[in-house]
Amino acid sequence: MAENNGTYLIRGASILGAGAEDLLISAGIIAARGAAAATHPDVDGAAVIEAAGLVALPGMVDVHTHLREPGREDAETVETGTRAAALGGFTAVHAMANSNPVADTAGVVEQVHSLGRAAGWVDVRPVGAVTVGLAGEQLAELGAMADSRAQVRMFSDDGICVHDPVLMRRALEYVKAFDGVVAQHAQEPRLTAGAQMNEGAVSAVLGLTGWPAVAEESIIARDVLLAQHVDSRLHVCHVSTAGSVEIIRWAKERGINVTAEVTPHHLLLTDDLVRSYNPVYKVNPPLRTDADVQALRAGLADGTIDVVGTDHAPHPSEHKECEWAQAAMGMTGLETALSVVQHTMIETGLMTWADFARVTSTAAALIGRVADQGRPLDAGEPANIVLVDPAARWTVDPAKMATMGRNSPFAGLELPGKVVATFYKGHPTVLDGQLNTPYREPSAAGAS
Amino acid sequence: MKHLLSTEDLSLANAIRILDTAEEMAAVGDREVKKLPALRGRTVVNLFFEDSTRTRISFEAAAKRLSADVINFAAKGSSVSKGESLKDTAQTLAAMGADAVVIRHWASGAPHRLAATDWIDAAVINAGDGTHEHPTQALLDAFTMRRHWSQLAGSASTGADLKGMRVAIAGDVLHSRVARSNVWLLRTLGAEITLVAPPTLLPIGVEHWPCKVSYDMDDTLAQGVDAVMMLRVQGERMNASFFPSTREYSRRWGFDDNRLRALDSLGLKDTIIMHPGPMNRGLEISSAAADSPRSTVLAQVRNGVSVRMATLYLLLSGDTREPAATAGAARNHSTKESN
Numbered sequence: 001m002a003e004n005n006g007t008y009l010i011r012g013a014s015i016l017g018a019g020a021e022d023l024l025i026s027a028g029i030i031a032a033r034g035a036a037a038a039t040h041p042d043v044d045g046a047a048v049i050e051a052a053g054l055v056a057l058p059g060m061v062d063v064h065t066h067l068r069e070p071g072r073e074d075a076e077t078v079e080t081g082t083r084a085a086a087l088g089g090f091t092a093v094h095a096m097a098n099s100n101p102v103a104d105t106a107g108v109v110e111q112v113h114s115l116g117r118a119a120g121w122v123d124v125r126p127v128g129a130v131t132v133g134l135a136g137e138q139l140a141e142l143g144a145m146a147d148s149r150a151q152v153r154m155f156s157d158d159g160i161c162v163h164d165p166v167l168m169r170r171a172l173e174y175v176k177a178f179d180g181v182v183a184q185h186a187q188e189p190r191l192t193a194g195a196q197m198n199e200g201a202v203s204a205v206l207g208l209t210g211w212p213a214v215a216e217e218s219i220i221a222r223d224v225l226l227a228q229h230v231d232s233r234l235h236v237c238h239v240s241t242a243g244s245v246e247i248i249r250w251a252k253e254r255g256i257n258v259t260a261e262v263t264p265h266h267l268l269l270t271d272d273l274v275r276s277y278n279p280v281y282k283v284n285p286p287l288r289t290d291a292d293v294q295a296l297r298a299g300l301a302d303g304t305i306d307v308v309g310t311d312h313a314p315h316p317s318e319h320k321e322c323e324w325a326q327a328a329m330g331m332t333g334l335e336t337a338l339s340v341v342q343h344t345m346i347e348t349g350l351m352t353w354a355d356f357a358r359v360t361s362t363a364a365a366l367i368g369r370v371a372d373q374g375r376p377l378d379a380g381e382p383a384n385i386v387l388v389d390p391a392a393r394w395t396v397d398p399a400k401m402a403t404m405g406r407n408s409p410f411a412g413l414e415l416p417g418k419v420v421a422t423f424y425k426g427h428p429t430v431l432d433g434q435l436n437t438p439y440r441e442p443s444a445a446g447a448s
Numbered sequence: 449m450k451h452l453l454s455t456e457d458l459s460l461a462n463a464i465r466i467l468d469t470a471e472e473m474a475a476v477g478d479r480e481v482k483k484l485p486a487l488r489g490r491t492v493v494n495l496f497f498e499d500s501t502r503t504r505i506s507f508e509a510a511a512k513r514l515s516a517d518v519i520n521f522a523a524k525g526s527s528v529s530k531g532e533s534l535k536d537t538a539q540t541l542a543a544m545g546a547d548a549v550v551i552r553h554w555a556s557g558a559p560h561r562l563a564a565t566d567w568i569d570a571a572v573i574n575a576g577d578g579t580h581e582h583p584t585q586a587l588l589d590a591f592t593m594r595r596h597w598s599q600l601a602g603s604a605s606t607g608a609d610l611k612g613m614r615v616a617i618a619g620d621v622l623h624s625r626v627a628r629s630n631v632w633l634l635r636t637l638g639a640e641i642t643l644v645a646p647p648t649l650l651p652i653g654v655e656h657w658p659c660k661v662s663y664d665m666d667d668t669l670a671q672g673v674d675a676v677m678m679l680r681v682q683g684e685r686m687n688a689s690f691f692p693s694t695r696e697y698s699r700r701w702g703f704d705d706n707r708l709r710a711l712d713s714l715g716l717k718d719t720i721i722m723h724p725g726p727m728n729r730g731l732e733i734s735s736a737a738a739d740s741p742r743s744t745v746l747a748q749v750r751n752g753v754s755v756r757m758a759t760l761y762l763l764l765s766g767d768t769r770e771p772a773a774t775a776g777a778a779r780n781h782s783t784k785e786s787n
Contacts, residue, residue, distance in 0.1 A: 196556075204653030205456065207556040207580030207625060212652070276564065277557030321535050321565075323555035325578070 007042050013051035015377055017353025025383040028426035033379050057357050059091025059384035061364035061373050064309030071100025076314040076404050082121035084403035086429040088334040089386040089419040092123035092373045098159045104129035104140035106148035113150035120438030121429050128152040130171045134160050146178040153369040156183035163189050172232040183235040184223055191215035198271040198286045211286045213241040220244050224251035224258050236260040238311050240285040242295030249304045259367050261309035262296050264340035279320045279327030280409050301350040307364045310337045314405025332405040339415035383426035392418035451563045451572040452759055454581040455633035467591050468606050469758035487516035490764050493546040494520045497553040503575050507550045510756035538567035546570045556580035571763040579623045586629035588752040592744050611638035616668050618644040619679030619732055622651050626724045631659055644668050648690045665701055677722040678703050678733045704734045720744050
């Protein structure tokens with residue numbers, strides 16, 4: 001692709017899976033769509049991207065990413081994690097708060113925010129901790145994080161459940177002051193002490209301590225009632241059971257302001273894989289049964305579940321090359337999310353590409369209150385765009401990924417769909433399926 | 449057979465082959481010189497991440513009777529945070545030339561990890577992993593039952609299975625690797641199994657197991673039973689609300705003197721009482737039951753050495769062919785994605 005003045009003409013892309021149209025990107029925005037692109041004054045000198053057969057979608061927004069920095073730079077850094085995000089088709093990620101130090105102060109969230117801007121691959125939206133040190137005892141300074149340069153709107157103790165009902169109530173009430181949302185990791189701690197995998201037929205045989213569905217569902221049931229009572233906004237992280245889908249469906253029917261996310265791995269994999277005792281399948285919440293997988297797909301298709309969140313959780317190899325019980329929980333997901341969702345939701349006929357745009361971008365940006373993301377692909381809108389080749393097939397090889405984590409449960413699987421290009425603020429972070437260059441602020445030379 | 453990791457995937461033919469070989473090994477134990485040269489020059493490592501003197505010395509005696517060199521590696525307390533990882537330990541043993549690793553580990557699946565990774569190429573024998581399996585214990589239990597069952601039938605043990613034998617396994621099934629290994633193996637051998645336990649000590653999902661489940665010990669005995677296997681109640685269960693008190697447990701699920709007498713009054717004169725040891729006398733089994741002529745506790749210990757000799761011999765003697773009749777009959781656990 002030739003150097004140019006930052007204008008790109010995407011020719012003949014199928015917009016959200018519909019008819020083929022041109023998109024002209026100039027000065028960070030979509031300057032023109034359709035026939036108007038060819039006659040737009042900026043089109044001269046634009047780099048042309050032949051996009052026949054490709055689907056154009058709004059850049060994906062992940063509501064649930066672990067970038068590990070600060071503190072666990074041996075697992076991932078903001079730089080490596082956001083490279084992975086760009087390659088996966090993302091233009092924004094929400095960086096979870098369980099770093100070290102925990103992102104429970106304005107200082108830490110501003111640090112993560114600056115690291116994200118310096119990296120320039122995607123919009124890094126720090127998530128603030130709900131409680132100090134994720135300890136579940138006292139509220140972190142949510143207002144200070146909201147007012148900081150990071151402008152935090154999502155708060156979560158993800159990894160740990162805010163299980164104290166009074167604390168959860170107060171958090172839900174307090175974030176109303178700045179239009180925040182509490183993203184709950186729903187896990188009743190007493191019911192999951194020492195839990196290793198889904199409790200059911202497989203755990204009975206394997207002799208691994210069970211993580212019962214009721215431990216998730218009981219917290220979700222409590223929290224939707226709390227959200228109703230205090231009239232606030234609740235987001236449920238990584239919903240994993242059929243029962244949880246039912247409870248959220250019930251809550252939405254009652255008008256409760258709840259949103260929910262599902263991970264790609266919970267849309268595809270089941271606890272049968274644990275029979276290998278290979279810790280690459282160890283994750284929290286755990287892989288469930290096929291009935292749960294089907295219920296999650298149905299819930300995502302009918303809107304009960306609002307978004308896909310990757311819960312991208314890289315770990316150094318020594319945390320997975322060990323006994324199951326010793327292994328860390330988590331899987332990488334940024335570079336496989338698009339393909340897994342295409343495989344499980346689009347190729348099954350459950351969703352269209354327009355639905356895909358909703359669950360991976362539009363709804364996610366709305367939950368996180370991320371301006372300029374999840375927008376329509378229309379003239380005048382910010383140019384956060386991903387081009388996907390839906391006909392491509394590729395075999396997952398963790399060694400070739402940009403993330404530092406090698407813990408992909410999809411290793412060896414052949415999946416559909418390939419990210420051809422990602423535009424972040426009008427700049428191609430990915431071109432021809434390869435990392436290009438990061439976005440740089442027009443005025444500032446370095447990070448803020 | 450390259451490893452012995454579980455009885456769940458042990459075919460009938462392989463189970464019979466181990467038990468028949470154990471019969472031959474038992475004959476060695478009756479000789480004045482209790483030793484065979486079969487495994488001379490081979491190295492067997494007993495890798496124990498959890499204390500178990502009984503199992504360890506049983507494997508040690510078995511290996512020594514086959515003339516193998518035995519190394520005991522007590523790795524208790526070793527953990528990722530405190531010391532060497534399982535991977536490093538395995539690679540160390542591989543570098544030292546271990547031919548077989550007998551592993552006892554507190555973590556379910558640890559032997560599977562050794563067998564499935566390229567950390568070590570040796571034969572792996574599961575000597576008890578977490579709350580998963582303890583296959584040689586089940587094999588020695590089956591060996592003990594088969595001798596009893598064949599004797600009643602007036603036929604030889606060798607080649608026989610346990611078809612028609614009614615076995616009750618009673619106690620903490622939830623946390624018992626012995627119960628799991630026995631359910632799969634005894635079922636493969638044709639026995640009819642009833643698990644007897646408080647509902648709190650049965651795993652969710654037990655309804656998929658190939659056995660009956662009862663909450664009532666007396667009812668199970670009254671229905672007729674040929675062997676009763678009592679499981680040990682671990683101390684740490686006693687204060688975790690699995691049951692209200694040890695006395696209540698003992699009354700409802702223990703094999704006490706009343707139930708010992710009940711066997712007589714029910715006309716079950718040939719029913720044996722089994723326990724994998726170590727016993728909590730007065731809790732899950734009364735002294736009278738443990739010491740009665742029905743008790744096979746010491747025979748089980750004796751048979752343990754024979755079964756472990758057979759296992760080591762079959763895994764290390766080079767004959768790793770599957771018996772023709774049922775090769776591939778073991779349950780197939782695919783790791784394919786599910787849709």
